[in-house]
Amino acid sequence: MTTLADSLDLAASLIGGPDPELMEIVLLSLRVSLTAVTIATVIGLPLGALLGLTRFPGRQALIVLANTLMGLPPVVVGLAVYLLISRAGPLGWLDLLYSPAAMIAAQTVLVTPIIIALTRQIVESLWEEYHEQLRSFGVGPAGLVATLLWEGRIALLTAVLAGFARANAEVGAVMMVGGNIEHHTRVMTTTIALEVSKGDLPLAMALGMVLLTIALLINAGVGAVALRTHHGR
Amino acid sequence: MLRVLLIALCLAAGPAHAEERFITLASTTSTDQSGLFAHLLPLFTARTGIAVRVLALGTGQALRVAANGDADVVLVHDRPAEDKFVADGFGIDRRDVMYNDFVLVGPAADPAGVRGLSDAAEAFRHLAAARATFISRGDNSGTHAMETRLWRIAALDPAGTRAPWYLSAGQGMGPTLTMAAARDAYTLADRGTWLSFRDHGDLCVVLEGDPRLFNPYGVILVNPARHPHVKADLARSFSDWLVSPEGQSAIGGFRIGGHQLFTPDAGAD
Numbered sequence: 001m002t003t004l005a006d007s008l009d010l011a012a013s014l015i016g017g018p019d020p021e022l023m024e025i026v027l028l029s030l031r032v033s034l035t036a037v038t039i040a041t042v043i044g045l046p047l048g049a050l051l052g053l054t055r056f057p058g059r060q061a062l063i064v065l066a067n068t069l070m071g072l073p074p075v076v077v078g079l080a081v082y083l084l085i086s087r088a089g090p091l092g093w094l095d096l097l098y099s100p101a102a103m104i105a106a107q108t109v110l111v112t113p114i115i116i117a118l119t120r121q122i123v124e125s126l127w128e129e130y131h132e133q134l135r136s137f138g139v140g141p142a143g144l145v146a147t148l149l150w151e152g153r154i155a156l157l158t159a160v161l162a163g164f165a166r167a168n169a170e171v172g173a174v175m176m177v178g179g180n181i182e183h184h185t186r187v188m189t190t191t192i193a194l195e196v197s198k199g200d201l202p203l204a205m206a207l208g209m210v211l212l213t214i215a216l217l218i219n220a221g222v223g224a225v226a227l228r229t230h231h232g233r
Numbered sequence: 234m235l236r237v238l239l240i241a242l243c244l245a246a247g248p249a250h251a252e253e254r255f256i257t258l259a260s261t262t263s264t265d266q267s268g269l270f271a272h273l274l275p276l277f278t279a280r281t282g283i284a285v286r287v288l289a290l291g292t293g294q295a296l297r298v299a300a301n302g303d304a305d306v307v308l309v310h311d312r313p314a315e316d317k318f319v320a321d322g323f324g325i326d327r328r329d330v331m332y333n334d335f336v337l338v339g340p341a342a343d344p345a346g347v348r349g350l351s352d353a354a355e356a357f358r359h360l361a362a363a364r365a366t367f368i369s370r371g372d373n374s375g376t377h378a379m380e381t382r383l384w385r386i387a388a389l390d391p392a393g394t395r396a397p398w399y400l401s402a403g404q405g406m407g408p409t410l411t412m413a414a415a416r417d418a419y420t421l422a423d424r425g426t427w428l429s430f431r432d433h434g435d436l437c438v439v440l441e442g443d444p445r446l447f448n449p450y451g452v453i454l455v456n457p458a459r460h461p462h463v464k465a466d467l468a469r470s471f472s473d474w475l476v477s478p479e480g481q482s483a484i485g486g487f488r489i490g491g492h493q494l495f496t497p498d499a500g501a502d
Contacts, residue, residue, distance in 0.1 A: 086301045086302070086303050087301055087302030087303050087460060087462065088300075088301040088302055088303075089301075092302070095462075097303055098257060098286065098288070098303070179286070179288045180288075180289070181286045181287060181288065182286075182287065184286055194266075194289075196407065196408065196411075197262065197266065197404075197405045197406070197407035197408055198266050198407050198429070198430065198431060199407050199410060199411060199430045199431040199432035199433075200431045200432070201411075201431075201432060
């Protein structure tokens with residue numbers, strides 16, 4: 001089985017001297033996934049914190065729902081978003097299908113429950129730990145949320161990274177709503193799927209290694225920054 | 234909230250909407266992955282200034298997407314499904330563009346003894362008699378439709394009777410060939426994908442040339458009366474170009490390893 005060895009060689013040369021086409025694909029992957037994670041974080045952090053700090057009827061059900069939606073199959077999300085934004089669907093007039101925006105929308109749906117569920121867990125634990133102190137300082141509700149999110153920032157960063165990992169690795173949703181159109185909606189994972197279907201397994205595996213390397217760099221970068229702020233306080 | 238999200242999405246989508254004139258073409262994996270479009274589309278774009286965005290799907294999914302109004306034009310290969318698409322009012326002006334043929338591929342050792350036969354249905358009966366492993370696309374593609382017709386002509390129904398040697402992969406041509414190579418199995422492939430496929434393993438063509446294996450491709454415009462937003466004029470330029478002498482000779486000029494993959498046949502209707 002020489003495919004793996006071939007792939008390693010190929011991956012090394014792809015990383016060493018990336019060609020413009022690969023760069024375009026990598027940059028689109030990052031643009032789509034990072035935008036989706038940013039939107040999901042803006043939505044998910046406050047909702048997760050709210051869910052962790054408030055008590056209301058149906059809260060348990062919402063928590064179970066958020067936890068369940070963490071496991072949404074990407075292709076199902078892709079299909080649902082497709083049916084929404086298809087010309088025959090209710091949002092067809094937006095003309096979003098087969099565009100990076102559609103891919104961002106699908107990945108946002110995929111990632112938001114992860115951020116909500118993990119934030120809820122983190123904030124609730126912190127609340128249990130600190131609420132006596134915070135009460136005695138007389139902190140208001142807004143200050144409370146801000147304080148808890150700040151105290152939990154390292155753990156929350158991990159939640160956001162988990163969301164990014166999910167977005168960066170999925171293929172089903174972006175394939176469905178992006179269409180894997182060359183120079184337009186082709187990202188790393190859909191390229192890998194395409195090369196597999198063309199039977200070019202060494203190239204597919206090499207691209208997989210490139211994807212992993214990029215994810216590694218991002219995680220290492222974020223990890224280094226997190227470590228510095230942690231020591232700095 | 235929703236409005237903010239939509240604006241954010243449109244911003245993130247960047248220059249996508251400011252781009253040059255383009256059409257969306259729903260087509261098949263056989264035309265895209267064989268490299269035909271990489272050869273053909275730059276010529277069309279150079280001539281007309283119209284860019285073409287290709288969705289490489291199975292014929293079934295391509296027609297489905299077009300029926301929803303999500304493509305401007307289709308180029309597919311399943312005549313009965315194409316005729317139904319037009320009859321149902323989703324498409325107009327179907328034209329013949331080109332053809333190639335299907336080939337039956339299998340392990341070089343040919344355990345079912347198919348080699349030397351000239352009748353594809355007869356070959357399928359041999360496969361069943363030998364209980365030789367057969368991988369079906371099983372994905373409603375044009376190739377799957379052809380395979381299903383051949384079983385019907387052979388008066389066999391391995392899918393319906395759940396024959397243990399008949400495996401329905403539910404995947405595109407490439408993964409199906411990869412499975413066939415890994416399992417020493419037979420499968421039906423379009424010649425274009427077969428010739429351009431990289432991972433043949435021990436597989437080789439065991440039967441070809443039966444007139445029944447004729448594989449015609451047609452271009453159909455999505456009906457603008459049904460979907461007013463489609464780019465009917467640009468799509469028609471594409472259809473016109475495909476059947477023009479220039480388009481036809483470009484199709485005939487596409488070769489892999491000296492083999493001509495598609496034979497132009499516009500106007501044969």
